[in-house]
Amino acid sequence: MTHLRAYLYFREIGFIHQIKRNFIPLQRALSVNTDIFLKYKKYF
Known part of the structure; x- marks a missing residue:
């Protein structure tokens, strides 16, 4: 049992x-994707 654990x-x-x-x-x-998303979020 101990060996299995x-x-x-x-x-x-x-x-x-x-x-x-x-x-x-x-x-x-x-x-990186989050940085890109935050950069272009204002366009959405």
Whole structure:
């Protein structure tokens, strides 16, 4: 039972790390899009 819990724990850490690694470029693209949106929002 303890081994399974440790396995799930480490798998979750790896999953979170993978999300973070993919999330940073996503966040960067999102902030750029937000800047563009705020710049052109006055035209809408």
